[in-house]
Amino acid sequence: MKRLIMIVISGLLLAACGQAAAEASLISEGVEPEGFTRADGPRAWDFPADYGPHPDYQTEWWYYTGNLTSPDGRHFGYQMTWFRRAVEPAPERTERESDWAVEQIYLAHFAVTDVGGGTYQAFERFSRGAADLAGAQGDPYRVWLEDWYVETIGPETYAMFAEAEGVTLDVEMVSRKEPVLQGEQGYSQKGPEPGNASYYYSLTRLETTGTITVDGETFEVSGMSWKDHEFSTSALSDGQIGWDWFSIQLDDGTDLMFYHVRREDGSIDRLSKGSLSDAQGNTRVILYREDDYIIDVTDTWTSRETGATYPAGWEVTIPSADMTITIEPLLADQELNVSYAYWEGAVRVSGTHNGQPVSGFGYVELTGYASSMEDQF
Secondary structure (H helix, E strand, C coil), rough: CCCCCCCHHHHHHHHHHHHHHHHHCCCCCCCCCCCCCCCCCCCCCCCCCCHCCCCCEEEEEEEEEEECCCCCCCCCEEEEEEEEEECCCCCCCCCCCCCCCCCCEEEEEEEEEEEEEEEEEEEEEEEECCCCCEEEECCCCCEECCCCCEEEEECCCCEEEECCCCCEEEEEEEEHHHHHHHCCEEEEEEECCCCCCCEEEEEEEEEEEEEEEEEEEEEEEEEEEEEEEEEEEECCCCCCEEEHHHHHCCCCCCCCCEEEECCCCCCCCCCCCEEEECCCCCEEEHHHHHHCCEEEEEEECCCCCCCCEEEEEEEEHHHHHHHEEEECCCCCEEEEEEEEEEEEEEEEEEECCCCCEEEEEEEEEEEECCHHHHHHH
């Protein structure tokens, strides 16, 4: 679900974009959702065009994570995410001659977990969607912010690159499954209010090869990546403070996505949900309200940077799939303390599925622990 991510908050973006702040008259008091298109029911999808941007929606993100291993067994996790935030709705946009005129602002997060080296490094960039500094397009697919990019290089084949302070990710990815449309045919309802929803699909099995550089050493790596792409004009409902989101890739070919939206009274929102995709790509929705999946926290970790205490171990049961899995962080400290503090990290998975042992890897995102996400709207 990655994410109702309104960490792409207008004020933060303006403050970080320097010259864009000079145009503060456009959004000096923030961008209200009125005038933007809302997700209000299932839509027809058109790939590869829908891999690209949907600028009439207020917020959008392209989110990649992966677990990669060198030939000698050194394990790395990575996150690479681009966020788009619209400055003004389409009815209010006017033709402006300057190449620097802003309609969209972009933010990107890049993080690498070096399990063998015991390190986690995260970086953040902002830029305006103008003068070719940042942007997105659908066919051919490309998303970029300065020299951080992902782009199509062949049929269902993509290149991705990011570098910051000597940490480099340079990989190619080949999609081995069709897009998974999350929720109801890609319509993912987050709250009871009309339009409090997103359009959301995933590429759950991206075979990945390339290199990762850390501490001056470059490693050949291979493994699997996961892509989420989501766009919306929505916010958390009253009382919703954050979410726990999971993507899991098992060695029997099964891929899982599920999340809990947490409420300030400690309960889980009944609209929480997920999906299960088998080795052949057959997908079904799993629903929290019907006890299709049950998440039990088995451990916690407290950040010395923010003081936030995060879950740090889980047992997940999916009775209808005859599955029980244990999820453990590969490093305890995978907290991004950037514009907004949240935990986003690589995890190891083990358990049973249909009476057979399974193992795998995945990623977990935890928001609203350092401070409520509700406070951001």
